[in-house]
Amino acid sequence: MTGPLSMTRAGAGEPLLLLHGWGSSRRDFAAVLPLLTERFDVLDVDLPGVGRSPALEERPTVAAISDAVERTLDGEGVGRVHVLGNSLGARVAIELARRGRASSVVAIGPSGLNVPPERVVQGSGMALARVVMRAGAPLVGPLSRSAVGRAALLAPLKARPWSTSPDEAIGAREGFADSRDYWRTLLWALLVDVPRGLDRIECPVTLVQGVADWISSGQTVRYLPLVPGSRFVPLVWAGHAPQSDRPRTIVRLVEETARRAGVPTAAAPVTAPPRRSGTSTGTARSTSPR
Template structure:
């Protein structure tokens, strides 16, 4: 087995399930669901390029380029087709992998790429402000993450109930938003300037989901229904943009739904 480019965490046994986080965080953004998923799947969770322990891309960090790295790492791990759970940019990469024939099933939570121009500008403003604020206060992230009231300002843009998130999830914004390398290039090329193509060729089960309290994505997730054949949409009631700790049981059930549909094909 050859070496991977990204840093990966692996746990559990079963069919391979890859977790892909969004911009500004790390694989620890899935801490609320990872253990439960590892009871049924072999869970593989990377830090995307430039985040956490993974080096940044030297080339333009478009969705295609980021997907190239994920696909190459899957090859290095000996994995041809995997189940995918992604959030935000990670969900967009999951759909790109599905278009390339690398997915057995996909759960895509608030995937980026279908924003209208004003929505893109708004999302860029929110993500950029979060980056700027957390860089200024990055020395306080660790102590704030240790208490529920401190997790609220750290995760307010991502969670509907940030105080319910774990310390692990909150601390992920330090190697993410506060310290991610090439953050601005990734925000521009992979989120704000990205326009999905080829989604009509996806032939695996796709479950789309978005929190009803997600005030970052607007109404973009249901727009993927018309682009992805056979996809279904599931609202996550009362959940935010990155709702892993807002609705962990529901997210796990969505993964089971998608993987069960894949077995029926």
């Protein structure tokens, strides 16, 4: 069984889990992280095979990835969590909600409901991005230092790529060029995944998609009739990974969706352990499998 995933934890309040998309890393939340840690105890996780997170020994389906995320939460002594996810991370967030592990979910451009022609386009684009990013990996560091370079690297994912941080550009390299088990995850977690049991979701779910998101196509809104009580919010001037396109709007949506849950942290089935010195003031600590 695969060990816990690599993550950072910072802030104080109700627990909030951040799940990035495939082709990125936990760095993709750099623009919203400082704002979120003012309100939440934020767990920012690298998905399996990214950063220092081990690749899965089993087939990397959405269910298997969700299992790994749950084991990581268990290891941190955290029960139910609010979740902010993007793309594949949003799909995993919805799976956690189906399992009853999520208190609330903000799902940005979740995968899973695209039709076969859209899957072909998405798969081809992801394959090309992998090849190009691996070939150009040595250039990512220098390019990340300028707004023009970051715009060139992140234009397919962001509506305002010049406004991104160097961390986000490095995150794209970690996700596309450096990730392990890229092809199996692309196949099993993205291209052949079909969500089931969405009618069992009971927590508040806000579905979000940037109007400049060509990667998700029209699949985000397709969740709306399948997830009870869910809401759909389109984001103007936002792309597929809009965390730096509209950071304050995304933070507001997380806060509003969490308030709709109305579930105090004390109701979680697992009690979080006492925080070590320095972790409740917003200072991040990083945990990685040994």
